[in-house]
Amino acid sequence: MSSYAQDVDHDNKPSASARHPAEPSSSRTTPSGPGFDGAILARLIRRLRVSESPERFQTLALGAARSMLDVAAAAWVPSQYQEKTIVAGEVDGLAHHDFSSFVTPAADRLTLIDNQPGNPLVARLAAVAAEHQGAGGWLIVVNPRNGRAFGRDDIALLEPIVAAIVTQHANARLYADLKELLFGVIRALTSAIDAKDPYTSGHSERVARIAVRIGEQLGLTPNQRGDLYLMGLLHDVGKIGIDDNVLKKTGPLTPDEYRLIQSHVVIGVRILEDLKKLRHLLPGVRHHHESLDGTGYPDKLSGSSIPFEARILAVADAFDAMSSTRPYRRKLSFSQISEIFLKGSGVQWDSKVVDALMACRSDLELIRQKGLGESLQVVVNDTLGRA
């Protein structure tokens, strides 16, 4: 940087030649080279998504810079040393890390034009720095293909691109924080359900995994399976609001106690309905105890009026309950479970779902043994990515 210090332009004001990006391309074309291209910039802005990885967006932005300025290479040198320098295009003999030697980390907006860098590999160099909410760095372009010198017009072309890079980066960080928060909320709710009743500990996670496997067997899309996973984790969240003495009672329940237990599906909806990003899970939470013949609760829905996800959860829920030892009974064998499902198929449970469960029975024990893993992170990502 020191050898270029005299060339660094510290003027933060827009240059006289800078125009608004929305102007037609003809108004920004210079006689010495290419200029503003609204279509390229519009394409880039359309990709300015928080769920896009910053590195991916930076690569797209560098491609846009190369096209608009018609240069051999463009690079993004982040001000945070732990982040990667991204390069698009190539200059023979010039390595990625060489780009970072052309500039220094900058907190404020700076520009640099150097048409005689003194580096045998770099004939011309222009750069713009920007920072937004802690995300910052330099956008560098080198060696125009027609050999022209860089000028203020080139800086003006780079400015909207560098602004897009730092904005996307800062927003992607916020998105990552939000993702972490939602991940934490789901984990906390699942732990709270488990803590409420040690005998059913891990039940939600197992139901989630079994439901996903059934969904796979039924050919559901990854998004639908992701929803099933979250519904499985949270299907019994309403039990948090049920009196422990009733929830853990091993003897027969009175009618009032039975009604109280049944209310967990409605309480679950009440707990989750304020979490906008999880609202699409409510049908599974509310209806996982409906029965195909209309004798279930809370709405006595029957047949296809029961949401499909809820019909899958009902089978996964029953399978895990029968496969687990409870204070009042030992776990059932697979042949006992099969018999119960075959009797209830088409009466209590959707026969297509029961068939799918039976078709993947060899996987079920392994699925039940697995712990909470990466899958929640993937699903949270998909969930946040939706409108």
Ligand SMILES: [Fe+2]
């Ligand atoms: Fe339940």
